[in-house]
Amino acid sequence: MTQLDELGKKAKRAAQELALRDTHSKNEALFNWSKALLDAKKELIDANQVDISKAKENGIAEPMIDRLLLTEERIESIAAGVREVAELADPIGAVDGMWVNEAGLTIGKKRVPLGVIGIIYESRPNVTVDAAALTFKSGNAVILRGGKEAFHSNLALVKVLQQALSETGFPADAVQFLEDTSHETARKFMQLNGYLDVLIPRGSGRLIQTVLENATVPVIETGVGNCHIYADAAADIDMAANILVNAKTSRPSVCNAAETLLVHKAIAADFLPEVEKRLAPFSVELRAEEKAAQFLKNYTEATEADFETEFLDFILAVKVVDSLDEAIEHINRYGTKHSEAIVSSDYFAGKRFQNEVDAAAVYINASTRFTDGSEFGFGAEIGISTQKLHARGPMGLHELTTTKYIIFGEGQIR
Structure with missing residues (x-):
């Protein structure tokens, strides 16, 4: 069994459990995440400095280094974003509408999680926490694949979140991180059929185009902003x-x-x-x-x-x-x-x-x-969709759900 298959199996199990957890317990876990991030500021900044040093050695442009940088103020902002997500209404279980058909069946559309979401992204370590918070609150498990530029920062952030999950009785596998940053493994990740329900790329136009060309799982296109x-x-x-x-x-x-x-x-x-x-x-x-x-x-x-x-x-x-x-x-x-x-x-x-x-x-x-999930009142955002199917614009909790029809009968047959 490959590392990706193992991540996928763990994520599937975690997603099944998350889908059944109530809003209160999810919110308690998110508040614990926020506290854990603040408590770990020094370790997170130390890990980030390793990435910053390597970026400077590799001649990465200053605006891109700015995207990569973690400071005390930015960690506090990230933690505040997690608390904002906890305070948002939970879409899971909401019924969009109910009606009765000619046969007397009562039919409704109920909000449910997508399942396992893959996120593939570059540079910005805040995306790690934003994506994890939104997928978790909406009842989804997530597998994160960040860029090599932010490897140490992302790994440190995920470890903090996984520890906080365990402390609140949730499976740590609800948030997983793909540590292999090779292009070959990334391509296989884009083709993790049977495990990923949707893949969301977030980054440069080249990254998004690569995902669109190689993915065999459903993709939500995000990000490029001319x-x-x-x-x-x-x-x-x-x-x-x-x-x-x-x-x-x-x-x-x-x-x-x-x-x-x-x-x-x-x-x-x-x-x-x-x-x-x-x-x-x-x-x-x-x-x-x-x-x-x-x-x-x-x-x-x-x-x-x-x-x-x-x-x-x-x-x-x-x-x-x-x-x-x-x-x-x-x-x-x-x-x-x-x-x-x-x-x-x-x-x-x-x-x-x-x-x-x-x-x-x-x-x-x-x-x-x-144009930002926080500015639009969604808390953090998973990305900004530039396509038209399923989601468009800043993607918050609602966009990380789908629907199932729920039908109530009294013995009707057709």
């Missing part, structure tokens, strides 16, 4: 600049950061110099097409590839458009269906943008950085 801010002809210039600066610079290494700025030609002469001034302290590289370049002092000539790219860095593609139609067409062509925003005081322009842009989250006069 997000746009469109400053409309009726935009308030100060508001638009504030939104852009936040969306681009507050944390450029995450999937809800803005990668492209579209500007209506009517405001380009006033707006683009203001954007350049506001972004200068952050050393953002502007990659501008010809119409935008005439209003900028420092820029690199943009290529078509720049408008297709999720930079995850202090780089911004810039384009001037002639109309709202052109902005919508550009976004629907180059966007990744993640998060898009229009800044405009024109009500009808905003509504058209929301109706016609194809994305999981579409904003009027707000930063794309709000």
Whole structure:
């Protein structure tokens, strides 16, 4: 029996037990997780420093190292996220609706766990805890496969969670970690039929594409964020600049950061110099097409590839458009269906943008950085789905469940 088969069998057994546990006991376990994480801050930071040192030795870019870093403040935030999940309503057992058919059968749809969920992800160790908390609260077992960059951090976090599970009478196998980080084992993990009910990749476009090409288990596609801010002809210039600066610079290494700025030609002469001034302290590289370049002092000539790219860095593609139609067409062509925003005081322009842009989250006069499970009130998130089947947008507890029909009869036969 392979290591993966063993993990799968243990996860199946744990999932069967979790599906029957009540909300109160799950919440007690989650509060214990939160306390255990705070108690283990020193060990977790020490393990994380091993990963940080290796990342620096390997020349990994600073924004990616930021994704990897654990500090006392970040561990406290992770622990707080676990408590938030404990305080959320438990979807398991909820009945979505009941009706009576012509035969007199009472039929309902009841929320149940998916079963065993596989998560394959890169760099960010907070994903380890977020994923574990959400899958556990929704009655699912999870097998985690993190990237080698965060190996020591992830392993330390999982050990803390497993110990806390045992202390509260739950199977430690409800949260498991695949320690082999080789590509071959990752490929086999994507094909763990009979054990995994669904696989959720979270990370770079290359990781997600690799999973889609190799997986033989069901996959929920998440994550790639080529997000746009469109400053409309009726935009308030100060508001638009504030939104852009936040969306681009507050944390450029995450999937809800803005990668492209579209500007209506009517405001380009006033707006683009203001954007350049506001972004200068952050050393953002502007990659501008010809119409935008005439209003900028420092820029690199943009290529078509720049408008297709999720930079995850202090780089911004810039384009001037002639109309709202052109902005919508550009976004629907180059966007990744993640998060898009229009800044405009024109009500009808905003509504058209929301109706016609194809994305999981579409904003009027707000930063794309709000596309996040916590910000949406879901506690932590398992990822941001950019597909349309089963789940779309930030995925919380509800998206980690499915339904079964429950039917009550009085001897009816057909």
